[in-house]
Amino acid sequence: RTLQHFHTTAEDYTIIFTSGCTAALKLIAESFPWIPEGTKQPSSRFCYLTDSHTSVVGMRGITASMNVLSVPIKPKEILSAKSRLPAEEQNCTTPHLFSYPAQSNFSGTKYPLSWIQDIKSGKLCPIKIPGKWFVLLDAASYVSSSPLDLGVHQADFIPISFYKIFGFPTGLGALLVNNRIAPLLRKTYFGGGTAAAYLAGEDFYLPMKSIAERFEDGTVSFLDIIALKHGFDVLEKLTGGMEKIKQHTFALAHYTYTVLSNLRYANGAPVVRIYNDTDFSSPDVQGPIINFNVLDENGEVVGFSQVDSMASLHNIHVRTGCFCNTGACQMHLDISNEDIQRNLQAGHVCGDNIDLVDGRPTGSVRISFGYMSSFEDAQTFLNFIIATRLSKSDAEIPFQSVTKLMTESVPDEHLSFNSADKFSPILQVSDGELRNNPFETETTGSWQPLEPEAESIRAAVSETAVPTCRKGGKPITVTKIYLYPIKSCSAFEVTEWPVGSQGLLYDRNWMVVNQNGVCMTQKQEPRLCLVNPSIDLKQKIMVIQAEGMDPISVSLEDNTGKETVICESKVCSHRVKTYDCGERIAGWFSTFLGRPCRLIRQSSDMKSKSHQKNTKGLSPATHISLSLVNEAQYLLINVASILQLKEHISARLKEPLEIEELIRRFRANIVISAPESFEEEEWAEISIGALQFQVVGPCSRCQIICIDQQSGERNKEILQSLSAARGRKTNFGIYLMNQPLRSSFSDILSVGSQVLPVLKENTEIQPPTSSEE
Secondary structure (H helix, E strand, O other): OHHHHOOOOOOOEEEEEEOOHHHHHHHHHHHOOOOOOOOOOOOOEEEEEOOOOHHHHOHHHHHHHOOOEEEEEOHHHHHHOOOOOOHHHOOOOOEEEEEEEOEOOOOOEEOOOOHHHHHHHOOOOOOOOOOEEEEEEEOOOHHHOOOOOOOOOOOOEEEEEHHHHHOOOOOOEEEEEEOOOHHHOOOOOOOOOOEEEEEOOOOEEEEOOOHHHHHOOOOOOHHHHHHHHHHHHHHHHHHOOHHHHHHHHHHHHHHHHHHHHHOEOOOOOEOEEEOOOOOOOOOOOEOOEEEEEEEOOOOOEOOHHHHHHHHHHOOOOOEEEOOOOHHHHHHHHOOOHHHHHHHHHOOOOOOOOOOEEOOEEOOEEEEEOOOOOOHHHHHHHHHHHHHHHOOOOOOOOOHHHOOEEOOOOOOHHHOEEEEOOEEEOOEEOOHHHHHHOOHHHOOOOOOOOOOHHHOOOOOOOOOOOOOEEOOOOOOEEEEEEEEOOEOOOOOEEEOEEEEEOOEEOOOOOEEEEEOOOOEOOOOOOHHHHHOEEEEEOOOOEEEEEOOOOOOEEEEOOOOOOOOOOEEEEEEOOEEEEEEEOOHHHHHHHHHHHOOOEEEEEEOOOOOEEOOHHHHOOOOOOOOOEEOOOOOOOEEEEEHHHHHHHHHHHHHHOOOOOOHHHHHHHOOOOEEEEOOOOOHHHHEEEEEEOOEEEEEEEEEEOOHHHHEOOOOOOEOOHHHHHHHHHHOOOOEEEEEEEEOOOOOOOOEEEEOOOEEEEEEOOOOOOOOOOOOOO
16 A cells, blocks of 8 residues: 555565664664675665755764765755766676655755756766765655655665654555665675574575565564555545645745745745745645744844744744755755854754854744644734734734635646535635735834844853953842742742752752653643642641642651652653652642642652753852752842833733732842843842852743733734844843852842842943833
8 A cells, every 4th residue: 555655565665663864864874784884895875965964974983884875965066066977987797876855854855856856867976986876765745745656766775754744653664675776785684584494503584575574574564554555545535645735735835935935024024034946836846844943133043943933822833943954055045064063062962052152043943734723723813923023912803804815727737626516726826915015014013123232242251251340330139039839839938038958948849740750840730830838847738739739738848768669750851869758739730720649758878860951151160059940040130121121011011010920920039129121131240148059051942921811811013012122032041050159158139138239251241221211
């Protein structure tokens, strides 16, 4: 059934089931009949298009171990490599392998399937070298939305992922091997089911004759394989086939691309920068993928992490980063090899949230359309971009003003589907209409971007910085102190509190987990903010209260006796040792939240160590211990910064927020009153009484600030307002680390204490403008 889907038969191709597309690529690298350097014969080459997935590029690690050279080829280079080899060199039989994607997973560009035959015939030469070329067609992205006819385009190897076709199963892929090359493949390891016969006491082994049986080591995922027939049948029944999926998904991508590329700010600047190689004119050269970065009015890139956070508020899932395709990312974003290495030194690695380094993007945002996507999905996404970049509210955007519904009959090749026998009209967008009705004239946003003086300070603390004391000005004092005994639950406000080795004593020592032991936060369960824990140091108990529930208490004594079961939990990226607080408290939380959950506490014998990024500026010998926090021991915010942000939020909300409510939304440990807004972002370290704190960076905010800490209700306008007020980032507040004093006296943090900051190198705090005064 799988071969039928690709218009071929078992006479021409063998299907080898693997754990995924990556495993299929690894199998090719290990079994291809390479001829290494240093033999009498000309040696093999592994060539790959630079616009390739990491799993393709990673094959060079195996070829290098076999003493085979790898050669990266840029897309423009393959197009100019059309000269044939001399006749005397065409008879060489040295095997070479060229790999390219049928569709770029970065930009959706479709590379010509005609390359397959051109390369195999010698009409197209990736590099000028005698030998016989074989073609690996990476079809994982392509076959998710386009038909592939292997009867016409007979590549030698085609790795695929069934997950990308159906959305299920996630642990099953396949390698389709042309039967002409299958006998040439070499295999060293033999697993269960692959041997026709072997001896345990002697070096004797005879492989299975069937290529599939020879290469499918161990037990294949037979239950998932059985499901494939049903998957193909249902896909055909729902959609009418891959050609209709191709037309449907392209229609959505074309519409979205057209609207997106024409969005402009009031000053005429584009809202997005799209990374594409085509003009989205034909589904034969462009797949249903749009890769872009959002820009501000000045043309500066808005970090992809901020776009991702905002999209999640609108229930939109986007991919961000470089999408396991560094070659395409470098090409489109103009990132040099040196830039990649500098970004790595700055702390950026694949998959993290460091989206800007020195103001330049490290990645981008990608949206993709599949057979289940609808016009409403495209409209929702565009609505999100317009609302967050051009409008002061996320009210419904009148798309009819920029689109034209073509309800009359259209040719079959331009139809999209609702079902196999029911078609929906394609939305055709007139570029002229977009230019004549620019979105910027319809927006109602009244806020203006902040002046450069008030923008977020993003520079990290220089390791060689010479501290500068803050000069003059009004004294800075601590106005509020909060601790959060149970992670993601309500704050416990105090006027003075002991400081321990992990921060404020008992701060985030407990957390609520679901029945699978996964930490629950307000992102998944906003009602956690309605749980009010308080600490009684004299009675050594924590009292937990919530509306409609009887109060319940938990001992502060560390209950890690012999009968306590210590388990490992995960908080963000670091692992911690915890123990369960018992059935009684588990029942209390399960009743209040209406779902099975438990309360666990961090074990005192194993404190989580912070990551290196959080100890910058501290002594290398210093061991910083963390509780169940995400990033650092303390979070500090400034009332002056809250007041400035309140002005922006009030302009966008029907009912203005109270200052106290805003403070609680940002869930800080230390609230200070400084004369100037955001001056805290220019500090390298601070002293509060006898306590010394190191500033370890800004706090990048997520959707939790959208939750009213008194009611548990969400309002996504808060994060949007913060984004608007701060320019290209959602930073608010700073993280602190503390080295407790080695003395017999307890360290105490008190409201009213004076804060003495030390500035970063080369920073000056600007005097407030008249409007700020």
